[in-house]
Amino acid sequence: MCGIVAYIGWQDAMPIVLDGLKKLEYRGYDSAGLAILEDKKIEIRRVAGKVAALENLVCENPLVGSIGIGHTRWATHGVPNEQNAHPHMGVSDRIVVVHNGIVENFLELREELVAKGVEFKSETDTETIAHLVEIYYRETNDLVLAVRKTLKKLKGAHGLVVMSTVEPEKLIAARLGNAGGVALGVGENEMFIASDIPAIVNHTRMMTFLESAHLAVVTRDGFMLQDLEGDSVNGVVEEVPWDAVAAEKGKYRHFMQKEIHEQVRSLADTLSGRIDYESHRIWLPGLNLSAAKAKKIKKIFITACGTAAYTGMVGKTLIEQIARVPVEVMVASEFRYADPILEEGTVVLVISQSGETADTLAAMEEARSKGTEVWSIVNAIGSQAMRVADGSISMQVGPEIGVASTKAFTAPVLDLYMLAVYLADLRGGLEEARRIELIEDLLSVPSFVERALAREDQVREVAERYKDMQGALYLGRGINMPIAYEGALKLKEISYKHAEGYPAGEMKHGPIALVDEHMPVIVIASQDPWYDKMVSQIEQTKARNGKVIAIATDGDERIGELADEVLWIPAVPWLLSPVVTVIPLQLFAYHVAALNGLDIDQPRNLAKSVTVE
Numbered sequence: 265m266c267g268i269v270a271y272i273g274w275q276d277a278m279p280i281v282l283d284g285l286k287k288l289e290y291r292g293y294d295s296a297g298l299a300i301l302e303d304k305k306i307e308i309r310r311v312a313g314k315v316a317a318l319e320n321l322v323c324e325n326p327l328v329g330s331i332g333i334g335h336t337r338w339a340t341h342g343v344p345n346e347q348n349a350h351p352h353m354g355v356s357d358r359i360v361v362v363h364n365g366i367v368e369n370f371l372e373l374r375e376e377l378v379a380k381g382v383e384f385k386s387e388t389d390t391e392t393i394a395h396l397v398e399i400y401y402r403e404t405n406d407l408v409l410a411v412r413k414t415l416k417k418l419k420g421a422h423g424l425v426v427m428s429t430v431e432p433e434k435l436i437a438a439r440l441g442n443a444g445g446v447a448l449g450v451g452e453n454e455m456f457i458a459s460d461i462p463a464i465v466n467h468t469r470m471m472t473f474l475e476s477a478h479l480a481v482v483t484r485d486g487f488m489l490q491d492l493e494g495d496s497v498n499g500v501v502e503e504v505p506w507d508a509v510a511a512e513k514g515k516y517r518h519f520m521q522k523e524i525h526e527q528v529r530s531l532a533d534t535l536s537g538r539i540d541y542e543s544h545r546i547w548l549p550g551l552n553l554s555a556a557k558a559k560k561i562k563k564i565f566i567t568a569c570g571t572a573a574y575t576g577m578v579g580k581t582l583i584e585q586i587a588r589v590p591v592e593v594m595v596a597s598e599f600r601y602a603d604p605i606l607e608e609g610t611v612v613l614v615i616s617q618s619g620e621t622a623d624t625l626a627a628m629e630e631a632r633s634k635g636t637e638v639w640s641i642v643n644a645i646g647s648q649a650m651r652v653a654d655g656s657i658s659m660q661v662g663p664e665i666g667v668a669s670t671k672a673f674t675a676p677v678l679d680l681y682m683l684a685v686y687l688a689d690l691r692g693g694l695e696e697a698r699r700i701e702l703i704e705d706l707l708s709v710p711s712f713v714e715r716a717l718a719r720e721d722q723v724r725e726v727a728e729r730y731k732d733m734q735g736a737l738y739l740g741r742g743i744n745m746p747i748a749y750e751g752a753l754k755l756k757e758i759s760y761k762h763a764e765g766y767p768a769g770e771m772k773h774g775p776i777a778l779v780d781e782h783m784p785v786i787v788i789a790s791q792d793p794w795y796d797k798m799v800s801q802i803e804q805t806k807a808r809n810g811k812v813i814a815i816a817t818d819g820d821e822r823i824g825e826l827a828d829e830v831l832w833i834p835a836v837p838w839l840l841s842p843v844v845t846v847i848p849l850q851l852f853a854y855h856v857a858a859l860n861g862l863d864i865d866q867p868r869n870l871a872k873s874v875t876v877e
């Protein structure tokens with residue numbers, strides 16, 4: 265939820281830390297700070313607001329030194345002001361900490377510390393960590409031991425970095441539980457630490473990732489890993505395949521717009537290496553699946569959050585229609601509290617862009633504790649959800665920076681389609697002609713998406729006419745019902761307009777009372793098996809003076825006459841239609857927000873990775 269960057273080496277740390285923080289702002293952006301260590305002295309700068317404000321501050325008053333830590337925050341304890349911004353110091357100003365996560369026993373620890381005479385300078389839970397490290401250091405004269413003792417006191421999930429004047433030639437990075445990743449980047453006589461790859465990938469691609477309950481003692485020459493008992497553990501340094509350029513906005517105004525347009529390429533990338541063009545077969549080696557194993561699967565239980573959960577709902581239709589395996593979908597924030605029935609033959613499948621979402625990781629743990637096989641579809645390479653799953657499909661779409669998820673919605677739909685075809689084939693339930701047809705359809709998707717994106721100007725014109733609306737209803741049915749949810753989510757998160765996604769058949773059971781000439785109703789009416797039902801939905805809405813914006817297929821004169829506005833899409837096989845119907849809805853939300861001058865990539869109150877419950 266927060267972003268951490270640290271550097272130790274021979275270069276000036278401040279620009280490296282600042283640049284890394286800018287790349288991590290998607291994780292939180294309500295306050296920012298950094299600390300630089302030079303000549304056994306720590307200097308701190310902190311601001312309320314974004315990294316740009318921190319940059320302005322340090323431009324006026326630069327800090328020089330080759331060891332530094334920085335933080336961009338998404339507030340959990342205490343308002344987002346300068347005082348609560350990280351880094352936080354222990355009482356003697358010798359130890360500073362940046363931290364991601366929530367100290368769940370914060371009140372208890374704070375009381376203990378206050379009883380020992382510690383005076384708190386902030387309202388944050390993180391400050392307890394700085395004080396504990398300081399107290400344990402006084403007792404042991406050993407910083408690494410002090411950090412280990414502190415970690416043992418903390419409840420909850422954490423990623424943190426400690427810098428000190430007492431042992432100035434090292435940084436200590438640690439991870440406890442699933443509060444997001446801690447990546448260590450290895451350079452030439454320099455080391456980088458970050459919550460996520462894009463922050464440091466400009467400097468090095470050679471990285472390793474901390475496991476839970478491990479800490480790293482990081483010096484200019486490298487790192488040593490140990491567990492909470494101080495026993496050495498191994499870490500494998502690997503080259504990460506991402507291109508740093510992929511994390512730049514390029515010619516686009518916002519990352520979200522760039523990522524919407526990237527979908528032609530990202531969809532081609534997610535297919536890449538998975539299709540045998542000769543045999544028209546799918547190959548998903550990351551799942552470690554044999555025909556015998558596939559035949560034993562009785563049910564797939566999909567769990568995920570937000571946009572990823574809507575992808576899972578589309579996946580239900582795909583897997584049930586193509587592979588005839590029953591699928592249940594539950595949001596991950598409910599999963600572990602629902603005591604889900606996971607009988608033999610059930611596979612739990614999680615979907616996550618970040619691979620760090622706390623609820624999703626907790627759902628994986630719940631499934632594990634019940635002895636269930638767990639698969640994941642994940643984008644972030646090296647993330648927890650990718651590493652701990654028994655089988656995984658990588659989205660292969662590159663970094664997604666915009667808080668509103670776009671390319672990480674469409675790619676997993678194709679991954680689920682491939683999974684459905686793969687399962688059906690392994691289980692022996694797919695005739696060759698049908699398989700060839702399904703694969704041919706799949707291969708056309710990037711070009712359908714390209715044609716849908718080419719209508720951006722038309723979507724922007726409609727957005728101009730509706731940019732002042734108070735709210736909107738989104739309706740869909742069948743495989744496009746989750747697209748109504750997703751379209752509404754996109755609008756509300758970046759434009760702050762109230763939007764509801766509804767299964768169209770439910771309208772008459774209540775929501776139709778909302779319809780009048782001021783309430784636009786966005787109806788997904790592509791050529792799928794529910795098309796006629798959607799046409800009658802449009803008629804019912806028009807009969808109540810509602811304004812209809814329809815998503816419809818090129819040449820559909822019936823809808824052209826009925827609807828007030830039509831966002832046209834190319835004709836597409838219905839099983840793959842969600843990947844195309846969602847495109848005008850992503851563009852519509854984007855342009856409504858852009859026309860209202862809103863901060864699209866960093867909408868209020870949100871963060872890209874939700875690593876707290």
Ligand code: M6R
Binds near residue numbers: 617618624
């Ligand atoms: O990283 P994840 O895919 O696990 O994230 C799940 C949700 O937090 C995420 O999809 C969220 O709903 C997005 N902001 C939607 O645009």
